Amino acid sequence: MNLLDSWQLWALLSAAFAALTAIFAKIGVEHVNSDFATFIRTVVILCALAAFLFATDQWKPLGSISGRTYFFLLLSGLATGASWVCYFRALKLGNAGQVAPVDKLSVVLVAVFGTLFLAERLSPRNWIGVGFIAVGAVLVAHKS
Structure with missing residues (x-):
């Protein structure tokens, strides 16, 4: 199996970039309104993704959807x-290390919505993991 076809690789990269997002965003909202910061971020994402689609020849005719x-x-x-x-507003008001886990x-x-709306099934072991994530997020977010 090609490493680039691994969902695990892409999920780990997503987590790493999400972590950087929190750090960069926390610094970025320091001296600007959080809603305007979100707008700037959105424009950057739009431009970067459009360039990526064109560069990789993945652009589709809009009528084909x-x-x-x-x-x-x-x-x-x-x-x-x-x-x-909401995320940028929370970062403006709180610590990145507490906002991100919440x-x-x-x-x-x-996990809950996937079960309710997509008929996905998780094993008991999976639900225990989901519970640990919930407890961990609360523990990290709780200010001591």
Whole structure:
């Protein structure tokens, strides 16, 4: 199996970049409104992703995508935007080392929502892990 085809590699890279996001964002929102900082970040992401799509010849004609796909990508985009606004506001107000773990409670919520809405099944061992993530996030976020 090619390493670049490994979901585990991409998930670890995602976690590493998410960690850097928290650190860079915390520094970036220090002297600017958090909503404006989110806007700047979004423009950067849009430009970088467009360049990546063109460079790798992955751009698709917009008419080739179904209405259902557009609808759920729209919902996902709105949820992402809301998440980013809330995340940057939390970073503006709190410590990155406490905000990021609470944000990662999304892992717990994905497990619950995946079970409820996507009929995904987790084993008891998986649920124990989800519980540990929840407890760990609370312990890290709790200011001693």
